[in-house]
Amino acid sequence: MTARWPDPDRAIIGRYVASLDLRSTKSRAGYAQVLHGLQDVVERFEALDQEVLLAWLRESAVRRAPSTLLHRTRIVDRFFERLAEIGTIQRNPVAALRDECNIKQCMPIWRALASRNPEKALAELRQPRPFGSELGEMMAEHVAMMRRRGYKYTSQSQLLLRFDRFLQLHPGPEAETLNSMIDRWPATNGTRHHAEECEKLKRVFAKILRHRDPSIPMRRPDPRPRKEASKQWRTPHIYSPADVRRMLEIARNYPSPRAPLRPQSMYTMLLLAYCAGLRRGELARLDLGDVDLHEGTITIRQTKFFKTRILPLPDSVVVALRAYIDARRCAGGSQDARSGLFWHERGDGHYTPEMITWLLTDVIRRAGLKPLRGKAGPRVHDLRHSMVVNRILEWYRTGINPQERLPFLATYLGHRDINSTLVYITVTQELLHLANERFRTMGAQCLSLGREAQP
Known part of the structure; x- marks a missing residue:
């Protein structure tokens, strides 16, 4: 039978703290101090409810600054979640207040409880129940x-x-x-x-x-x-090949003394975002097993519109991927095929889409293409737009009719149809000039032949 908390010998707290991956004795002592103080309060009440949380906050506020106290509430949150998971408490009191207010985060609950008028603050937090209207x-x-x-x-x-x-x-x-x-x-x-x-x-x-x-x-x-x-949509910024080379150089030399693999990770992310037109979520979800260096392909699994696609890569990108995977192995990255391709030492080893956006945006700022603050200027997603426009420019220069290749480009980008790809074609001056030249050399002759054939 599972022991109930609070337990007289306080063995549950000891086992919980011992199960945590805390690096120092000082951290373990700090966790234990917070939780023992919590149990001192809980033992004076019959039920584990809102009154207990208020009493603990009032007593802790005497000894700690408000910012420190709110930080300590994270320790209590994780402890309550663990107790509810193993069945030593009937219900997590913080989770009960979250459900009552229809919110997902714990910190707003704690801030409301720590305010001068908790009942009023909780009332202001309450959100309508999802799909609770008459419709x-x-x-x-x-x-x-x-x-x-x-x-x-x-x-x-x-x-x-x-x-x-x-x-x-x-x-x-x-x-x-x-x-x-x-x-x-x-x-x-x-x-x-x-x-x-x-x-x-x-x-x-x-x-x-x-x-x-x-x-x-x-x-x-x-x-x-x-x-x-x-009319309010931001016009995509089309990076020139020189811009991309400058960003790649900055990424390769990115200052990161505590994470030596990060510059090469950012370099490879940037390379795939531009050369393969990958979305940030697709970069984050790439696993080591999705890369086939022998065939020179990467597999993008179950992305937008439930599509999975296998993309062939240029030889230069395959060489860069091979160098990155070697560096990743030397840095201690997991060799499991299901582990994230872009690996780092902390957490679960995966870069999140938000982290990828933050890092590559910093590269864009360092390249002088985006202001130091704010959302104005080029975005990471503009690399995908640039890949499309620069690819069409290359087709024009080599005499290839882009209209014939657009279905293949749509498939490569993971679009449902060619109409989605057309959204990415931003008309630049160079693109307009090359399109006019193609029309002058090929389309104008057809018009002349049509006029000559008329009686």
Whole structure:
């Protein structure tokens, strides 16, 4: 039978601290001190609830600064999660407050409890229950149905959740029609992007209603909100080959004394992002077994639109990959085929998409292509745009008709069709000049022959 906590001999705390991968005796002593102080408070109460958390915070605030105290709450969070997992407590009190407020993070709960008026702060934290509106059941059923059919349905689900939250916070009159509810939503936000969201919402609800009643006529989409929203889209920056060479040199010499493998990892990430047009998530999900140096290919598994594709790589990229994998092995990286290709010593050994974006953005800043602060300027994703434009420029220079190669390029990039690839074609002055030259040498002759054939 599992022992209950708090236990008189405090053996549970001792076993928990011993199970942690703490590097120093001082860290273990600090963890034990926090948890023993917590148990001192818990033993004075009959139930492990909000009152216990408030009492522990009040007593700890006498000895510690607010910032230090909030940092110590992370120790308590992990301890409660472990106790709930092994069954030594009936329920994690912090998790109970999270569920009550419908939020995922623990820190807002602790900040509310540590405030001068905890009840008011918790009340302000409370969020509407997901799909809790009068249309919530219908929307939740539709999301579940689409996912059973194999769709990720992530962005549509988030859109429906936002609308559901609006309905709960701004209830309308009784017997209000669906069209009236949707028409009220734009009044909360007048941006052009919100107008596009409303049009998407109408399309989703049209599908929901048609699934329930196939006799309902299909709704004709309105393209105007999307056209207005597209005027706000940032124009992609097209990196020149010289820009890419400068960024590669900066990545290779990136200052990283504590992580010697990182510069070569960044160099290889940048090389694949540009030469193979990989998205940041695709870079993060690459495993060691996805690289075939003998065939000169990499496998991109189950990415956008559930596609898996095998990409051939230029010889120079294969040479760089082989050098990186050798350096990775010498640095102690796992040789398991399922381990992350881009490996580091901390955590689970994987670079997250956010970390990859941060590192490569820093390279772009160091290359002088992006301001030192803010979101303005070129992005990491613009490497993918640049790959498409520079590839088409190379086709024009070598006399290849790009129109014939676009289906292959769409497949290489992992697009559903050629229309998705066309979005990546940013018309630069050089591209426009080469296209005009091709038309002058080939298309103009066809027009002349057509006029000569006329009677």
